[in-house]
Amino acid sequence: MQAGNGATSRNFSLGIDGFTFHDLFQPARLAALDQAFRAQVKARDAALSARFESYRAGASLSPVEESNLLVDVAPQLGDFVGELFRVQAQRDKLFARAADERALGRVRAFVMRRCARLKKDEKAEPLGATRGILSFISAALGLGAIAGDEELSSLRLVAAASELEEALAASVRAAKPVPLTDAQKQNLKKLREAAKGHAWFAGADSDEALAKAVALRCELWLKSCLHTEEGRQATRGWSTLKIPQPMNYDKLVHSIKPDPAFPQKHYGPEEHLRRRDGFKLTDKRYSEREVGYEVDYCILCHDRDKDSCSKGLKDASGFKSNKVGISLEGCPLEEKISEMHALRRQGDSIGALALICIDNPMCPGTGHRICNDCMKSCIYQTQDPVNIPQAETGALIDVLRMDFGVEIFGLLTRFNPLNRKRPYALPYNGLKTLVVGMGPAGYTLSHHLMNEGFGVAAIDGLKIEPPPADITGHDGKGIRAIKRYEEIEQELDKRIFTGFGGVSEYGITVRWDKNFLYLLQITLMRRDALALFGGTRFGGTVSIDDAWELGFDHIAIATGAGKPTIINIKNNLCRGIRKASDFLMALQLTGASKRDNLSNLQVRLPALVIGGGLTGIDTATELLAYYPVQVEKHIERYETLCRENGKTSVDSWLQGEDKEILAEFQDHFAEIKAERERAATAGE
Ligand code: SF4
Known part of the structure; x- marks a missing residue:
């Protein structure tokens, strides 16, 4: 990309004339971009532009x-x-994907209409007896296999057959024959040629009868796929056949x-x-x-x-x-x-x-x-x-x-x-808001306030790790564009907890992709109107009076989701007992789950989880995932210490219960190792 007027390498020219990357962060330039878009719509489709302009001007629509x-x-x-952003070629790939999906959608409809259920006393034929229709259509139409995509390779043949059958049936039903498209005519001709002398199509003399016979064969094959064990195995994971x-x-x-x-x-x-x-x-x-x-x-x-x-x-x-x-x-x-x-x-x-x-x-x-x-x-x-x-x-x-x-x-x-x-x-309107809490409520509110022109100072009690300064422009050289998402995407077990996102960070397990939180953090921290402060407690570091004295016009409290749960059960803090929510937070916030992290979150099995709600289920799954990590970390460190200091010396540091736990973990370490070897051999 070329640099724009007065541009640096970070402020490159964009694909719409007169705009550079850094313009996309300036309210005045965003207003100009809006004008440019509307002008483009007008130039390309005057009627649509008239409807859109009237809408934008406030017209009331149903x-x-x-x-x-x-x-x-x-x-x-x-x-x-x-x-x-000059990504038209990548958009074209998505349009091509959509064309494939439309073909698969046709098959989905075909399956729902004709194959999802067997009729009374009907039995699906074995797969071997029906799948020949695929090679027949494939050879007739010259549609070879698509590497690595058996589902699309097979089902696009059914889509072609179904399309032809429908087109001919519609033409017969219509008062006036509906002409086939050129592609449909070609396909029909090729099928007719291939069907000559083929037992499956004996008697299918008219075009309509032939198309029907081909579609019927497809139906039989799909029934084999759906209603026989062999068929289900052969098409396992084909989402198009989901009923x-x-x-x-x-x-x-x-x-x-x-x-x-x-x-x-x-x-x-x-x-x-x-x-x-x-x-x-x-x-x-x-x-x-x-x-x-x-x-x-x-x-x-x-x-x-x-x-x-x-x-x-x-x-x-x-x-x-x-x-x-x-x-x-x-x-x-x-x-x-x-x-x-x-x-x-x-x-x-x-x-x-x-x-x-x-x-x-x-x-x-x-x-x-x-x-x-x-x-x-x-x-x-x-x-x-x-x-x-x-x-x-x-x-x-x-x-x-x-x-x-x-x-x-x-x-x-x-x-x-x-x-x-x-x-x-909108540009800054001179009013400043203090947003307390950077969970989903706090960050969403901050976003909307900034778009309305307010300045936002956002605070959170958790320490917040800033993204690299070049990405947010906090190094003073202007924001550096991120070309590939993979640049900021990390494996969750390696990712640093950034502290941004409140309950979404510490209250959700690795079933959710927390890279999305980082994306939001970067998106918001790039805004001039936002100042974000971690490790700042409202009512402690900053009081209400402080906020007014600092010149804030408004305070928005967006906290509360992560309040500690106090359970009214006697002895609930005694040794060996931990609140499920507390365990989950400790797991997330201390980084205990990471291999290179030293934390003191120790669990021993068997553990009893009381409660079958979301927190209980999460605790059960995370406990099971954490235990092997904990054992391996523990034993690997013990062995390192023994190598460096001698086993006798290291063992002499341990007291009675420590020794008992070490022996237990050593046994389990051996079992985990054996299970890993078994899984590797089995290719799991
Ligand atoms: S998601 Fe469901 S309710 Fe919504 S548009 Fe589709 S079918 Fe209708």
């Missing part, structure tokens, strides 16, 4: 009109931002009870088990394909104002409740979920993220593993709902994985022409 307009304008914003299951509110968590004499004993199904070793991210989220499935499964209710995921499920008396009494109020932020799905379905993840950011600009702190009120209120109440949090996080990840993805996300928090209430951040 919810459906507003949704449709935003869905129409979002691709323009996707293009504009793509040009700004939504009925919702059973009496059994929301599937479990197995192995011992009828001991019905309290139960555990999860084998296929849901995930192997875990230590404190790396335990849930890698859905794959792009799985996200595509969810987005295709959504029926895009916004164009009927029925998007209950966003607005809640209502009847005449207000919000409905589900069978377990949960009020179905939808997303608390009323995020434009259905609209976002529409854009993600087109492959426009920047447009999708822009739609999310209208109502939820701090979206890295939400989504998968954080919240699911939207899912509970999805229109699908009697079968699996759309997994919206996965789709939301998936759209964010798509953008973050582009060049300058971090910058694109950051820009959309300060500049979003789709958000007519606050299309770009």
